[in-house]
Amino acid sequence: MPLGILAIYVALAVWVGLLVYSYRQGSYWLFAIFGTGIMALLNIGYFVNGVPDSIAFFIGIYDVLDNLGTTGAPALASCPDNACTVWGDRYMNHPSWGVAFYDRFANGPDLRSTLLYGHLGMNTIVFVLMHVQLARQGFAEHKQFHRILGRVSFACLTVGTVCAIVLAAQHGNVESYGGSLSTYGFWFMSLCVYGCAVMGVVAIKNGDHVNHRIWMIRFVGAMWGAYWLFRIMLFVLGPLLRSWDSAAILSCIWFSAPLGILIAEFVRRKLIVGREVVAQAA
Numbered sequence: 001m002p003l004g005i006l007a008i009y010v011a012l013a014v015w016v017g018l019l020v021y022s023y024r025q026g027s028y029w030l031f032a033i034f035g036t037g038i039m040a041l042l043n044i045g046y047f048v049n050g051v052p053d054s055i056a057f058f059i060g061i062y063d064v065l066d067n068l069g070t071t072g073a074p075a076l077a078s079c080p081d082n083a084c085t086v087w088g089d090r091y092m093n094h095p096s097w098g099v100a101f102y103d104r105f106a107n108g109p110d111l112r113s114t115l116l117y118g119h120l121g122m123n124t125i126v127f128v129l130m131h132v133q134l135a136r137q138g139f140a141e142h143k144q145f146h147r148i149l150g151r152v153s154f155a156c157l158t159v160g161t162v163c164a165i166v167l168a169a170q171h172g173n174v175e176s177y178g179g180s181l182s183t184y185g186f187w188f189m190s191l192c193v194y195g196c197a198v199m200g201v202v203a204i205k206n207g208d209h210v211n212h213r214i215w216m217i218r219f220v221g222a223m224w225g226a227y228w229l230f231r232i233m234l235f236v237l238g239p240l241l242r243s244w245d246s247a248a249i250l251s252c253i254w255f256s257a258p259l260g261i262l263i264a265e266f267v268r269r270k271l272i273v274g275r276e277v278v279a280q281a282a
């Protein structure tokens with residue numbers, strides 16, 4: 001078994017444990033920091049190992065469950081020399097989106113990889129900074145710091161999202177992604193993420209702190225949806241929907257970000273608003 005994949009599985013198991021612990025404690029900071037740490041390590045891997053090797057590693061995470069109990073299915077495909085995975089010859093079939101993903105970047109123009117670096121590099125920075133922003137909200141002595149970090153984050157988000165929009169525009173002929181449905185889905189995902197951020201910025205420009213906070217919490221939810229929920233959904237739906245090519249990936253593309261916003265809204269109403277009511281009553 002490739003050690004890196006084993007390490008990821010162990011880290012994910014620890015993370016589930018942290019989720020249970022956080023639920024009992026009523027504070028999710030430890031869970032969020034650990035998840036952000038795994039995300040950052042995975043994404044930094046692209047800059048250290050290059051795009052094709054990192055994609056092969058990413059596909060290797062999915063190979064295990066997608067191959068469980070089957071030797072072939074409509075949503076599984078093989079790739080030349082089995083180069084699109086870190087598993088050697090252990091798995092000869094891979095999620096078909098993964099085979100297309102590897103091929104797009106291993107055999108595609110350099111500009112495509114540059115766009116991916118721009119997308120994942122900028123979004124990784126935003127993902128980290130948004131937690132700093134949540135922890136140090138823009139009151140009193142943190143006001144100036146919060147304002148500067150907010151501007152830096154918004155600029156990075158803009159670059160990262162534009163790169164994603166351009167990458168997605170090239171999906172029309174990638175059948176195992178779902179073709180044009182993938183393009184429109186990723187654009188919808190961009191709208192969910194960027195739209196929440198823009199609403200938050202507009203609110204604070206109007207001096208509306210309450211709505212600024214509400215929209216930025218939704219933005220954080222959309223980002224978690226676009227990154228972690230997407231990848232976890234794909235992990236679960238891959239084997240479940242393997243009888244239909246591109247069904248799993250399209251479900252993740254279309255539903256992960258709005259689901260993230262819904263969860264953030266739920267948490268905001270239940271946890272944060274609830275705590276404020278208790279604090280005011282005390």
Ligand code: HEM
Nearest residue numbers: 043058120123124127164167168186189190193223226227
């Ligand atoms: C605005 C929401 C997002 C959109 C529309 C989006 C879109 C995309 C697209 C189109 C690709 C390339 C697929 C291809 O062209 O073959 C991609 C890959 C990737 N994106 Fe995003 N993305 C979003 C959010 C994020 C976030 C928040 C992060 C990181 C914090 C992220 C990190 C990555 C990474 C690392 C990859 C490479 C696959 C992997 O190793 O996970 N994306 N994304």
